[in-house]
Each structure stands twice: as C-alpha cells, then as structure tokens.
Amino acid sequence: MSLLQIEGLSKSFAGLKALDRVTVSVEEHEVLGIIGPNGAGKTTFFSCIAGQITPSAGRVVFDDRDITGWPAWKVARAGLVRTFQLMRPFESMTVLDNVAAATHSRHRSRRVARDSAAEVIERVGLSEYRDRMSGTLPTAGLKRLELARALALEPQVLMLDEVLAGLVPTERKPLIDLLATLRSEGVTLLFIEHIMAAVMTLSDRVLVLHEGKPLAEGTPHEVTSNPRVVQAYLGEESQIAES
Ligand SMILES: Nc1ncnc2c1ncn2[C@@H]1O[C@H](COP(=O)(O)OP(=O)(O)OP(=O)(O)O)[C@@H](O)[C@H]1O
Numbered sequence: 001m002s003l004l005q006i007e008g009l010s011k012s013f014a015g016l017k018a019l020d021r022v023t024v025s026v027e028e029h030e031v032l033g034i035i036g037p038n039g040a041g042k043t044t045f046f047s048c049i050a051g052q053i054t055p056s057a058g059r060v061v062f063d064d065r066d067i068t069g070w071p072a073w074k075v076a077r078a079g080l081v082r083t084f085q086l087m088r089p090f091e092s093m094t095v096l097d098n099v100a101a102a103t104h105s106r107h108r109s110r111r112v113a114r115d116s117a118a119e120v121i122e123r124v125g126l127s128e129y130r131d132r133m134s135g136t137l138p139t140a141g142l143k144r145l146e147l148a149r150a151l152a153l154e155p156q157v158l159m160l161d162e163v164l165a166g167l168v169p170t171e172r173k174p175l176i177d178l179l180a181t182l183r184s185e186g187v188t189l190l191f192i193e194h195i196m197a198a199v200m201t202l203s204d205r206v207l208v209l210h211e212g213k214p215l216a217e218g219t220p221h222e223v224t225s226n227p228r229v230v231q232a233y234l235g236e237e238s239q240i241a242e243s
Pocket residue numbers: 013016018036037038039040041042043044045
C-alpha cells in the first residue's frame with residue numbers, strides 16, 4: 001500500500017472543473033514533482049489533499065487512513081504538511097519565534113521547542129536571521145522560513161508549493177541543493193514547481209496536470225519528452241527549456 005493514495009480527486013468551482021479525477025499514488029521516500037501550465041489545478045490539488053479545500057469527489061488515503069475532507073490542522077497533525085505560494089509568517093515575530101510556534105505543537109517544553117526550532121533554522125540555512133523580525137526578511141529568507149515552519153512540524157509527507165518562485169537563479173541554486181539534501185535524507189516530497197531544472201534534478205516521478213486533468217506521469221525525462229506535454233506548454237516553452 002502506498003503512503004499516499006489519491007483516487008479520482010475532483011473539485012469544481014461554480015461549474016469550473018479546477019481538478020478533474022486525478023489519481024496518483026506516492027510511496028514513502030518518493031519525490032513527486034507536479035507541473036502544469038498556469039491554472040492547471042496544481043494548487044487546488046494540494047489544497048484538496050491538505051484540507052484547505054473540500055474536494056467535490058474522490059478520496060485521499062494517507063498511511064492507511066481515509067483523510068478526505070479532514071480540516072487542515074488535522075491533516076497536518078496526521079503528518080502531511082504543505083507550504084503556501086504566498087508566505088504567511090507572523091511578521092512581527094522573530095524567525096526563531098515563528099518556527100518555535102510550530103515546534104511547540106510537537107514539544108510541550110518551551111526550551112525543547114526553541115532548541116528544536118533553532119536546529120530547523122540551522123538546517124535551512126537561516127541562522128544568521130534567527131533573531132530578525134520575519135517581516136524584514138528578503139524573499140529568499142521568507143521562502144526558507146516557510147520551509148522551516150513546515151519542517152518544524154516533523155512531517156511524514158512534505159508538500160511544497162512553488163518554493164522557488166520569485167527567486168533569482170543565484171538564490172535558487174542553494175535552495176535546490178537544500179531540497180536535494182532533504183531528498184537524500186528520505187523525506188517524502190510532493191512539490192509544485194515551474195523551474196524545470198529543479199523538477200528534473202529532484203523528482204523521482206513527475207505528474208503533469210493540464211486543465212485539471214492528469215496529462216502525463218513518468219520520470220522527468222519521460223514527461224518532458226512527451227509531445228502532449230510539450231504541446232500543453234506551448235507559449236510557455238521557455239519554462240520547459242529552462243532545464
Ligand atoms: N477559490 C476559487 N474559486 C474559484 N475558482 C478558483 C478558486 N481557486 C482556483 N480557482 C480556479 O481553478 C483553476 C485552477 O487553479 P489553481 O490555482 O489550482 O491552478 P494552478 O495550476 O495552481 O495555477 P498557477 O500555476 O497559476 O498557480 C483556475 O482556473 C482558477 O482560476
């Protein structure tokens with residue numbers, strides 16, 4: 001049995017099929033990249049799994065439990081944690097306090113929670129910003145903070161929504177390296193990404209969504225050489241070529 005099984009997941013918004021019968025499964029320690037043109041349903045897919053949106057149809061089975069329609073807090077507590085494209089840290093709190101707010105849900109002792117937060121902060125390379133107000137971080141720092149807050153919850157499955165968006169190439173490289181490290185540590189990862197270099201480097205498998213439907217699934221090489229995928233990206237070829 002796969003760690004995460006998604007069966008026929010669908011979501012309509014006022015007649016628009018944002019997600020249309022998506023079926024995919026993810027094994028423990030696997031990295032699944034999710035790509036697709038703008039509006040393909042990628043974020044809706046994450047939101048239906050992680051509990052921000054209730055799916056119209058389909059099932060999400062995680063670790064042998066049917067978690068379909070569970071609220072986000074309960075999904076996160078079960079071990080499935082996502083990040084958001086638009087970061088939402090507590091801006092008037094320090095980086096350490098932001099991450100400690102997450103570790104505190106795992107460790108009752110304030111000291112242990114803060115020590116654990118400091119470790120996560122170091123792991124994502126944010127130690128020099130530890131005592132800075134989160135609202136003053138540059139975009140690259142905010143992205144790392146978003147990742148730190150997710151890691152602080154000690155997820156069994158981590159779901160990253162465009163964690164590289166808004167970064168310049170020199171900022172992307174170290175973050176891709178960090179994700180590669182997480183991968184080598186055996187993190188089970190689902191990530192939505194437009195930066196093809198990251199998709200190619202990090203993914204074991206890639207799911208391509210198009211107009212809410214699964215268009216292709218396979219190794220990074222298989223999907224990027226699939227004519228249907230290239231066709232779906234027409235007009236966005238530069239992104240495919242960016243690898
Ligand atoms: N809350 C909502 N209400 C109405 N329509 C929505 C809502 N959320 C998403 N949609 C629509 O559903 C479709 C899929 O959107 P979604 O954000 O999931 O796509 P995406 O692949 O993540 O796009 P992007 O790459 O631009 O982030 C789009 O047509 C979008 O306008």
